[in-house]
Amino acid sequence: MTSHTEHESLEEKRRSCHQSTPATRTRQPPEKGVFMSSETLAVPLVDLLDAFFGQYTAAGQSRGLVYGLVGPDGLEHSRGFGIADDDGGAPDADTVFPIASMTKSFVALGALLARDRGLLDIEAPITDFYPEWHGTVGDEPAVTPTIRQLLSMGGGLTEDNSWVDPFLGLSEAELVERIRPGFNYSNHPGTVFEYSNIGFTMAGLAVGKAVGRRVEDWVADEILRPLGMNSTWFDNRAPAGGFHRAVGYSLNVDGEWVGFPPEVSDAMAAAGGMQSTINDLSIWVRFLAASTLPGSDDTIVTRASRRELQRIHQVDIPSLQARPDGTWKFVTGGYALGLFVREDLHRGRIVTHSGGLPGFILNMVWHAGSGKGVIVFTNSHRGNPVGLSEDALFRALSYDDTPARVVRLWPETRELMSAADQLIRSWDEDAAAAVFADNIDFDRPLAWRRAAIDDLITQVGPLLPRSGAPEIVSSATAADVTWSIPAERGELICMIHLTPVRPAQVQEFEVIAVDHSVPRGARPTDISARRRAYVRPTVSSLPNTHVV
Template sequence: MRAQAAIDQAADEIVGLFENRVPEQKTPGSFFAVFGPDGIVLERGYGEKVLGDETAPDRDTVFRIASCTKSFTCTMLLMLRDRGQLNLDAPITDFVPAFRSLSPEVAPATPSVRMLMTMSAGFPTDNPWGDRMEEMTRVELDEFVSTGIRYSSTPGTRFEYSNLGYALLSEVIAEVTGRNYVDVVAAEILEPLGLTSTRFDEDPDADIAIGYRLANGAWQAQPFTAPGVFSAMGGLFSTATDLVRWSLWLAGALDPGDTSDGPLSVASRRELQQIQRAVPANLSKVAEFAEPTAHGYGYGLFVDEGTTKIVSHSGGYPGFSAHMRWHAPTGLGIVALENGTFAASSIPATHALQAALNSYGELTTPAPAWPETVAARDIFDSLIRNGDTASAEAVAAVNLALDAPYVERIAAIATAIANVGPLTTAALTEVPRELSDTPAVTNWTIEGERGRIRCHILMSPELPPRVQTFAVTTENH
């Protein structure tokens, strides 16, 4: 209900971000769907999915989703890893023997599967070129890589977006399974998840949007390409309905209480959405958030992480632009699909989700303290008030007395009490928890006549956890 209310409150602002996309000739047609944990809450379609038919796209209109495909590819790779069929750190030459580098003295390391997944194989960025390579066959790929690949950096050392890397990953999947990449993903992911409108080729019976390129003020239709080895980097067609379902399945894994099933485990879906490779600031294209944000690439997904977490990926292809984006703590997200080359649907989508988050209010809540942390707090509160070292020692980790003997700790407590005046009989005051506080941490204050003592404990990783850090400072009124 809270997600619904936030989207409702931001609806006018969100609609305003998309309603002029067609008049401004960003795209012939545009559709967005803002969703919460239970599905689509706000949706609009503008313009025409096929010029001349005067019909706006809707949630079941099929668009090319381009590089949003990469999250499907990496899901399949993690499935094979989890089955014990694939080592992510194996070199690509285990699967594509024809692969070799052009300049081994420049790039002495052979890229691994993991490097390819995280855009750190050392290949140069290749978006315009890669977009035109989809129909390349396995034989043609072997011929291509056998002549040598020019590296732009040493494999495994930096992020650089590469579609060629994902074409090679399609070969990894094919070699491990003995089946064509397209068939494997369809059978292992799309069918089990009920993504019935998502496929790798043009369905003549589907409600499909035609892609266009703006040239000299006029829209020109772009031809569709057929599946090939580069389909792993951007070959999927899908609808907002299916893409929201996919996004929610991935986002749900970031909820500690998620028990949803599917072809990939909750733990591996969480792994998919963790930063595996940092993206340099000069390469980042993220919204302006109110706090510093770490930006990086997971497995087929971009991740922005600070006190909160946003996962996303864009797709750009001749004639199409797509974007999917979700905020893990609230379950809010958006899918945007447009049928114009270089439409950059990610821009309004990013700001639309931020508008919903601004309306949501507090986005995250700190983790509660463990029961053992709270119990230890009460014991060490008694140490300060009553000098009860025996009880404190009973819950102390082995390092506590070694780091500072109790005689020193009691002396420090006495000094603190002298600074704030005699302690009052008021109960302790728990300091409000911060987002950086783990369950092993708690802070509280004890009132004196002229000030207060601020107390801090940190529990150890033992079972049961014990107090490894105890500190007191003073604050004057």
């Protein structure tokens, strides 16, 4: 409490502080080229992500967290927060965590490798390996699911995440006894996505039977060791020491962190029994992502099989999800083989899988078009590190203005685009006959097409002289391209799509006129009549495509 006199004295001091000579009040003009309203501070991406992830442990969501930022060349940055165990040190890129269901992509690729070597028919029914398997859909008999269907969560079995944890240590014989009474299918196999750990487990055991050794040893010998993932193993094959293992924690009724004893799996190892590090998983993410990027090779497992691993095999129901910040996220995609695949309306294809065990939640997620990814390990089962890792990935993609995909046009596509551009500017019957496939004149006579183009030029023209290569607007595949021809009162938007056989010709040819009064952002980027009517508003990742 201050007295009245003290208050007056403080007020006098306050006034004196705000009084200054004219010289000190006069603002100097800013230096030439400096504008305060556009002042920005460039913050490195890794600093932004460190601050973003650091909040998680600071808020008490987990005792520890470590993340890795992955690029096309491997791990680019990693940082740990909190503590890995009761000794108090923060986890780092070499700290070993159980990765739970992230194991599934390793086992699924092991199945494809066995298939490629002629050891396994993944289209075979599971009863070829386990005749004890049987079940019904209600009162109806059901077909037996195949190995592929079980690996892609299309086996017809009901979701079982809440049920399986106590059975992680069951032996194969004990597990077979559990399934001997039969299954109640929730759906006919091959029709609906539904996540099943026990179905995936049985498929993994079948892989082991096909190759003549435990699936754990097959994956380790044929995939992990050749990749140099020397800190990755199945928990039932873990070395006795020589590494730093994270402890999983949960809060007790008094709000105190309590550690869980480490899990050791047996028959269910294929569904979630592996352990790894940020350093090693960055090798895995890079290896899988490289299958869709130029320059990758076919060593260890072919690029084709790695792409097959990341292709949707069982479509999930699309949904519109509310984000915590009030925005909406449209989710469409499904399950591949041991991986989830999502199609983002702006960023394109996202590949991911999480893992959860008592005391741990973990996730890996990457952008198929660029090879950029994020891996997050936490040692509690609170919070949502899965959403956190996806958010971090999208921040990284936005930071670098990463396109949804990169389309590499055929040389013939560029040549025929230039030829079609010249035709539009100056029609020539002989050139048209060389450029267009027979169906172009069959679908709409060339004379009609030429007249329609003349009308379009009248609407927005005359056309401006060509300067350099045509301006590309978009491309959906290597065989098609949409480009712009500028005119005095607007532009022509043109599109060609090539034939699949050689020599390539144009099988689809579209041209529209757009008046200059139409804002650039409102102009169509895809005018293919077979894909969509260009007069209808469409939201897709096609405009965010980089064409090379």
